[in-house]
Amino acid sequence: MTSPAGPGSSPFDHRMAVFGSDDEFLAQALPFVAEGLAARHEPPPVVIAAPGNLDLLRDALGPGAGDIGLLPHTEWYTGSAANAIAQGAGYLAAHAGPGGRIHLLMEPVWGGRAxxxxxxxxxxxxxxxxxxxxxxxxxxxxLCAYDTRVAGATVVAAARRTHPDCAVYEDPLRIAAELDAVPLPPPPAGAESVPxxxxAAGAVRTWATGRGLAPAEAEVFATAVVEAxxxxxxxxxxxxWTDGPACVCELRPVRRVDDPLAGFVPPRDSAPGQGRGLWFARQVCAYVDVRDEPGGTSVRLQYG
Structure with missing residues (x-):
């Protein structure tokens, strides 16, 4: 999935739509759907949006809605941002046309986890x-759809910087670096050190069950720690250590983690090396934070 090419030379077309009313949603969604229906060598477009917006499209399209995939966004965005990347990659591999060709309108659940x-x-x-x-x-x-009635001005302003069709678009790595510049709270004084x-998976599992995780969840957390x-x-x-109901592990690897995409790229079954275990950790943990610090890199996993 990775490529050395920047967005400017990429075939990936990543757009943003901002709306604050039902009419504004339709004014942007309908032309996009029509564009997808007219595109050659593509399956019909798919709209992943709030149920109310799907109803608006059905009513506006009438019989033509039958050719379009309509999926409630609560059935797509069911976990973390890393889960959404995996969901998107899997869907494109299974359903897109040659070269990943398909039109997707995607509205995150800003009233939910996001x-x-x-x-x-x-x-x-x-x-x-x-x-x-x-x-x-x-x-x-x-086309990423942002409803200002739900997402809010701060989120919309930040999202504009991530879409190449916006005047304020910025390098993705710069945005990631800004997010990583926010310091994490230090480990508590009572954090337990694992030798x-x-x-060892057994040591992490025993510790996690002792802090209240069910055996199956403790097994998942221990596997994430060991694989990372x-x-x-x-x-x-x-x-x-624990943070409320969450179990947290901080790893201090000897080497630095230089790849900002580490753990976001689905691993090939036969591909060894850095990023493989982080992919699993990102899929099962609420957060995986990688920070470069004066003393080296810290990788923090929060489960729950």
Missing amino acids: GRSPRESAEWIRYEALANLLFAPLATTV GPAP AAALGPVDRTLL
Whole structure:
């Protein structure tokens, strides 16, 4: 999914629509759908949006709506921003035309997980920015729909910087660096240290169950920690602590993590190396934060 080409030379067409009324939504959605229906070598367009907006489209299109995929966005955006990337990659692989050709109108659930906190919203802005790199090789056309009645002015302004058709668009890596410049709170004084150059699954699992995680969840958390550590290489330090109901692990790998896309790219089954375990960790953890600090890199996994 990755490509050295920047968005300017990419076939990936990543657009943004901002609306504040039903009429404004239709004024932008209907031409986009018509464009997708007219595109050669493409399957019919797909609209992933709020149920009310899907009803508006059905009414406006009449019988023509039968050729279009209409999916409630609560059935698509069911987890973290990293989950949404995986969902998109899997859908394109299974349903898009040659070279990833398809028109997708996508409206995040800003009234749900994506908008529930500034931290969560920031992760979705990261997803929007990195999509320009992650999907760069694909001739997919995406219209990201932002309802100002739900998303709010701050989120919309940040999202404009992640869409190449906006005048304020900025380099995705610059946006990711800005998000990573926000310091994480330091580990608490009572954080538990796990010995060894790599944490043992049994030790992490036992610790997690002792902090209230169900055995199955403790197993997932332990697997995420172990696989992330294996992908990062030897670690100087592993710390475990709780943050409310969440279990947190911070890994301090010996080497730096230089790839800003580490853990966002689906691994090939036979591809070893950095990023493989981070992909799994990003899929099951609420947050995976990678920070370059004066003493090296820290990788923090928060489960729950």
